Amino acid sequence: MHPKTLAIQAGYEKGKGEKSIAVPIYQTTAYKFDDTEHGANLFDLKELGNIYTRIMNPTTDVLEKRVALLEGGVAALASASGMASIFYAVANLAQSGENIIATTQLYGGTLNQFTHTLSRFGIEVRFFDGNHPQEARALIDSKSRALFFESLTNPSIDVPEIDTLAKIADEYGIVSIVDNTVATPAICRPIEHGVDVVVHSASKYMGGQGLAIGGVLVESARVAEKLRGNPRYPHFNTPDPSYHGLVYASAPLPPFVLRARLALLRDIGATLSPFDSWLFIQGIETLSVRMREHSLSAMKIAHYLQNHPKVQAVYYPGLESDKNHANAVKYFDEGMFSGLLSFEVGDFELAQKIADSVKIFTLATNIGDTKSIITHSASTTHRQVSAEGLKKAGVTPGLVRLSIGLEDYRDLIEDLAQAIDG
Numbered sequence: 181m182h183p184k185t186l187a188i189q190a191g192y193e194k195g196k197g198e199k200s201i202a203v204p205i206y207q208t209t210a211y212k213f214d215d216t217e218h219g220a221n222l223f224d225l226k227e228l229g230n231i232y233t234r235i236m237n238p239t240t241d242v243l244e245k246r247v248a249l250l251e252g253g254v255a256a257l258a259s260a261s262g263m264a265s266i267f268y269a270v271a272n273l274a275q276s277g278e279n280i281i282a283t284t285q286l287y288g289g290t291l292n293q294f295t296h297t298l299s300r301f302g303i304e305v306r307f308f309d310g311n312h313p314q315e316a317r318a319l320i321d322s323k324s325r326a327l328f329f330e331s332l333t334n335p336s337i338d339v340p341e342i343d344t345l346a347k348i349a350d351e352y353g354i355v356s357i358v359d360n361t362v363a364t365p366a367i368c369r370p371i372e373h374g375v376d377v378v379v380h381s382a383s384k385y386m387g388g389q390g391l392a393i394g395g396v397l398v399e400s401a402r403v404a405e406k407l408r409g410n411p412r413y414p415h416f417n418t419p420d421p422s423y424h425g426l427v428y429a430s431a432p433l434p435p436f437v438l439r440a441r442l443a444l445l446r447d448i449g450a451t452l453s454p455f456d457s458w459l460f461i462q463g464i465e466t467l468s469v470r471m472r473e474h475s476l477s478a479m480k481i482a483h484y485l486q487n488h489p490k491v492q493a494v495y496y497p498g499l500e501s502d503k504n505h506a507n508a509v510k511y512f513d514e515g516m517f518s519g520l521l522s523f524e525v526g527d528f529e530l531a532q533k534i535a536d537s538v539k540i541f542t543l544a545t546n547i548g549d550t551k552s553i554i555t556h557s558a559s560t561t562h563r564q565v566s567a568e569g570l571k572k573a574g575v576t577p578g579l580v581r582l583s584i585g586l587e588d589y590r591d592l593i594e595d596l597a598q599a600i601d602g
């Protein structure tokens with residue numbers, strides 16, 4: 181099935197239960213066991229079924245199945261935020277004394293988690309320039325456990341060589357993780373280009389209307405093989421004393437998501453609420469239609485900005501002149517390039533003035549909403565990042581980021597014109 185169909189049909193059997201056509205919200209904390217043997221079988225994974233909503237829920241299960249299929253993966257795990265999904269993906273692979281390799285072109289929150297929080301857990305993050313994938317090689321050693329990057333970077337709007345990075349990870353036997361939040365599976369499916377694990381902030385385009393915070397991680401079919409017998413990942417290949425001696429790599433279920441659910445979600449507990457899962461399910465039904473419209477409007481606005489005398493540069497991979505255009509055409513579907521673009525006006529004050537003067541755009545730190553959003557990264561999302569980190573992340577004082585919503589692009593252009601020229 182194609183992504184548009186999967187987004188509406190996958191993961192839910194309408195003929196079951198009350199035969200509700202819409203996915204029901206199972207707003208419950210726990211589930212009844214038939215008897216103690218049934219409960220024991222569920223805990224032992226001899227029988228699959230619901231135990232407790234911290235680790236599984238039937239509404240969230242539909243979301244997980246749907247996103248897994250949309251991404252071309254075999255299993256998914258939802259969590260309470262994109263940041264939690266990123267943490268689970270990394271913590272599922274690396275522990276204290278080990279390292280992961282990551283591009284510098286990352287969302288500010290991810291940069292913070294990697295630079296500050298992971299280091300307190302003893303996990304070192306070694307950064308390289310995602311525009312030069314071969315640089316990753318020099319950083320990989322026997323303690324490396326993952327290679328992390330974004331398919332369409334926020335806020336620097338780069339499209340790295342996805343298949344090259346995935347191949348480098350394969351060569352060293354480490355798991356590649358890609359954050360596909362900005363591109364979404366409606367435009368790009370990194371697993372098709374060799375990536376092992378995909379993570380998402382569902383809070384953005386998946387939800388689509390800025391209503392809820394959530395995250396998803398997706399496991400590809402190749403992860404099980406990569407983990408099995410791999411000396412980098414003994415915790416997947418030896419009995420887990422916290423789960424009756426379960427050996428994840430030998431289990432009959434996709435091991436990456438299994439361990440993330442049974443060990444990490446169980447112990448850390450950043451669980452997505454069933455209601456928010458349901459909101460994301462509603463959002464995903466229209467994901468393809470919205471991504472096409474976001475892309476069309478963003479392209480019109482990118483062209484407008486490109487011709488504006490006060491604009492020094494426009495970063496949008498849909499522009500033929502953009503340095504990422506070739507990669508975007510290679511990895512993205514049918515001329516869609518998402519709704520995120522940024523432009524450079526050369527100084528902090530002008531960027532601030534534009535952000536403060538728009539009337540339709542909302543000044544906020546979000547992307548992927550129906551409502552257009554303007555962000556001045558240097559004073560908000562990347563505020564905690566050092567000057568050196570800013571430079572590496574491609575964030576300059578005069579950079580303005582736009583998340584193009586679903587309003588009429590002509591109104592958005594008029595709004596930008598009065599803010600830039602006024």
Ligand SMILES: Cc1ncc(COP(=O)(O)O)c(C=O)c1O
Pocket residue numbers: 261262263264287289290330334359361362380381382383384393394395546547
């Ligand atoms: C690319 C990317 N990844 C991850 C996140 C974090 O997601 P969340 O806000 O759902 O925790 C964001 C948030 O803006 C993002 O843009």
